[in-house]
Structures are given as structure tokens and as C-alpha cells.
Amino acid sequence: MRTGRLPPLIVAVATAACGTALAPDRQQTYEFAEPLSGLAYHWTADELPVRYWVAPDAGAVRDFVQEGLDTWSDQFLYGEFRGILVEDSADADVLVAVTPTPPQVSSTNDPPVVGACRGITRYELAADENRLAGPFHVAIDWDVRYPDVDVVNCLERVTIHEIGHTIGLFGHSPYEADLMYAAPQVTRPSDGDRQTAEILYHTPRTILPR
Amino acid sequence: MLLVLSPAVLRAQITVGLRVGAVASTNLARDSIVTTVTARQNIAPLVGLRVEVPLRGAYRLAGEVGVSRSNLMSRSDANATVVTGLMIWHPTIAVRVPATPWLTGEARLGAIMYAPSRKTGTLFSAGAPIKPSLGLGIAAARPLGRSWALALVLQYDVHKFGTAALRAHGFRDQSVVHRIALLVALSRGAEHANADR
Numbered sequence: 001m002r003t004g005r006l007p008p009l010i011v012a013v014a015t016a017a018c019g020t021a022l023a024p025d026r027q028q029t030y031e032f033a034e035p036l037s038g039l040a041y042h043w044t045a046d047e048l049p050v051r052y053w054v055a056p057d058a059g060a061v062r063d064f065v066q067e068g069l070d071t072w073s074d075q076f077l078y079g080e081f082r083g084i085l086v087e088d089s090a091d092a093d094v095l096v097a098v099t100p101t102p103p104q105v106s107s108t109n110d111p112p113v114v115g116a117c118r119g120i121t122r123y124e125l126a127a128d129e130n131r132l133a134g135p136f137h138v139a140i141d142w143d144v145r146y147p148d149v150d151v152v153n154c155l156e157r158v159t160i161h162e163i164g165h166t167i168g169l170f171g172h173s174p175y176e177a178d179l180m181y182a183a184p185q186v187t188r189p190s191d192g193d194r195q196t197a198e199i200l201y202h203t204p205r206t207i208l209p210r
Numbered sequence: 211m212l213l214v215l216s217p218a219v220l221r222a223q224i225t226v227g228l229r230v231g232a233v234a235s236t237n238l239a240r241d242s243i244v245t246t247v248t249a250r251q252n253i254a255p256l257v258g259l260r261v262e263v264p265l266r267g268a269y270r271l272a273g274e275v276g277v278s279r280s281n282l283m284s285r286s287d288a289n290a291t292v293v294t295g296l297m298i299w300h301p302t303i304a305v306r307v308p309a310t311p312w313l314t315g316e317a318r319l320g321a322i323m324y325a326p327s328r329k330t331g332t333l334f335s336a337g338a339p340i341k342p343s344l345g346l347g348i349a350a351a352r353p354l355g356r357s358w359a360l361a362l363v364l365q366y367d368v369h370k371f372g373t374a375a376l377r378a379h380g381f382r383d384q385s386v387v388h389r390i391a392l393l394v395a396l397s398r399g400a401e402h403a404n405a406d407r
Contacts, residue, residue: 024380
């Protein structure tokens, strides 16, 4: 059998570049912990997907909850958060209710931002330790004096904002461009929202799960 | 020179083979989010099909397709999370040359094609990359009868990895991913018959 030399490709392999991609700085963050207590919470991999129940009379808000789950899960490179809708409230980690029943407008437009609705996310801790005592509750209400389209636009923004609270972003951003600004002006998380959520999900939580 | 061979001559000198083994990979991404976060594929079973034809002198030209599949894991401190099942197709062209009667070496040029099985996280949300790869391989072969051979194969390849999602998240440059595979190869063809004579 004849033998020979390997072709010059060896040289190319031997000189192939080495190194890793430079990771981003993630410096556009704001405070994610509960403002008064400083407590922080996020879901862990073994708790995913987080189960969301939406009241049957919530109308378009159900779609906005799904949009919020998709939007927030899309912020994570490594699958740190994922949520699904469930039909049974007893199985849920998060309960969403709307009062009164939202108007029947199926689509949003691009209007000036109007504060036609508001939302609040609550959770209870056990009496003797920093442990969740029940599911998260998201309560959304809207003002009947506003035109339907303004209400629906507001419901979309506020619902996705409240979903942000349920993933653990308890604080509010001081920046208007962020979805987690106290009176949200946008419907999508900004780079600052994304980076804050990423930092949160790699920080030890100080609230224990149920 | 391959083109001047007639189909009959070519058929007579083709070697075909099946190879199975495992492949290990370095990190696809290394991130820093409070702590170090890495995304790396678990050691994966690998199956490959290979065809070889004579090239010139002692050289042989090989075409090979390998496929491997395992979970892509995200790891940080004590946490390990499955990001997605990840299949990798690896078509390769190799030039092989014997160094001794039983040991051969080869240079490899191919493409790494990532195929994630489901969407979790956004690492592949804007598409899975196809990346060129360079590699080397050595094989220690032993004839089995007149036309079969069994070989132990060690392969190494390197490619660059990056996705649109990583760039959108602010990653700069690409990671260099090294892979090493250990395989058992069974092949049949005229080359082994010639070696026996």
C-alpha cells in the first residue's frame, strides 16, 4: 500500500480562529425587586410552563394574555420563561380577571396613548415566611367613558405589562420607552425590559414558591 | 481525474461504509448574566454514511453525511436547562491518505447544519445557521475477510457559530465550536480486497 501526505487543508484547520463571541453588557436595567420589601421572585425551570387562567368573560384580554406570554418568553435566549393558558383556575399559577367585560373590538390601531384602563398584580405571602401563599392575581379594569378602540388599545398594553409583573418584574421602570414603565406607552418590551428580565432570571430569588 | 474514470471502473473501486459513534462539542454560546451561562450540546450519538473513490496515487476522495442529535443545554452555576433538542447534519468531503498500511489520515471540509426540534428560548428563533467546517480525522482499520474492513475513527472539526438572535441580543463576533467524534466504521469495497492481496 502506498502512503502519502495529507493535503494543505491541515494547515487551515490548525490555524482556524479560536475564541468566543463577546457577550452583551446588559447595562440598560432597572430595579426588578418589590420596591418596599426588596423581595424578588422568578419562575424556575422545573416550574415551567407557568399556567395562566383567564376569566371566561375577559374577551380580547385572553388574546392579549397569550400575546404577553409569547412576547415575554421571546425575550429569553435560553428558555428561562414559558407560559401557557389553562382552562381550570384550580390548576393555575396566575389568575387574570377583567371588569367590566371588555368591548367587542378584535383589533387594535395606532392611536395616541390613552389611559382608558389600569391593572394591578397581587400576590400573597405566607404569614411566617417569604413563600407564595397562592397564585398571582391580575385584576384589570377599564373606563366605560372612553371609545372602544382606545379601551382595547389600553387593555393590550396593560395586559402585557401585567404579565411582566407575573414573570417577576415587580418594580417599574423610570423610562417611558420601557413596557414596565408605570403607565405603559408601548406594547413590546424594550432592550431595557429584556435585559432586566434576563438579569432577574439569573439572580437568586428571595420569595419561595408555593 | 475522477471524471476520466469510466462508470464501470469507478463502481469497481467504490468503498461504502456505515459509521456509528458519539460526538462531543464545546460551547455554542458563552454568556454573562450575573454568572456565566453556557449553551452546549450534550454528547450526541452520531450515525454516518460514507462513500469513497480513488483520487490520485494513494489519495482517496470521500463523501460523507453524518447526523447527530442530543439536547442543547443551558448551564449556569448549579442549574441546567434543556433549551431544545438539536439535530446536526454534517455533510463532508474528505481527502484520505494512508500513513501506514493500517493507519490513515484525512482532511475534511464540510458544512454544519443546525436543526432545532422545537422553539424554547430565542437562540434559534430567527433561523438556524449553516456553517462551513474544517476538520481532520484518523482511522485505524483492520480487514475483515476479502472486502470488508472495521475501523476505529477519531474525527475533529471546527466551525464558527452565531445566530441572528444572538446578534440581536448584542453578541459580537461568533463562537468557535470544536467537535470531536469517536466512531466505529464498517466498510465494504474494492480497496479492502486490493489490500488483502
